[in-house]
Amino acid sequence: MAAHGCKKLVFSSSATVYGWPKEVPCTEEFPLSAANPYGKTKLYIEEICRDIYRAEPDWKITLLRYFNPVGAHPSGNIGEDPRGIPNNLMPFVQQVAVGRRPALTIFGTDYNTSDGTGVRDYIHVVDLANGHIAALCKLDDPNTGCEVYNLGTGKGTSVLEMVTAFEQASGVKIPVVKADRRPGDAEVVYASTKKAERELNWKAKYGIDDMCRDQWNWASKNPYGYGES
16 A cells, blocks of 8 residues: 555454443443454454554554444345355344244343343444545544544444344344353443544434334345345
């Protein structure tokens, strides 16, 4: 990048760099740690970006810590199509709803939350895309250096709450199987978005009902994603 005079970078980081936060909401100033290999890769690359900026201050780098992107484009023509067994909640729920899988396995129903299931901050992919546009605009600010921003809604939603919202959006009952917690999963994680609101002039517009509506619109039109049955 440097050899071609390209010294502006937006990096897709993750809320996993907060590890198991001792309190919520997570602010950008929280101590960083990695609770799993995925989080460790994000943490290391963030450190590399900070090192580049310290060594060469003419770089402009924005680190975006995604929380849990879900949903699809409202048109129903663009959506998530994971290969193999989905590793995230919403694609799995979607595949159960269209009949590709028999049931949703919920890992951990004994957390200290309102219904015993883990709580996360889910963000609509369209809000996430708009967050990137705001971050790109910020790179044109001559005072920008290496900055980090949370991209989330600032609200926590439990696994069961999300399943209920998807059932309401789709009209399909989602069979559930309860299982033990997975190692590396935190109990409650959601964002403080005040810094992004203040410095990027960005704020999430869509709630979980919108996310589920658009995800189901994509799934019902494309039950096998971009492939064939």
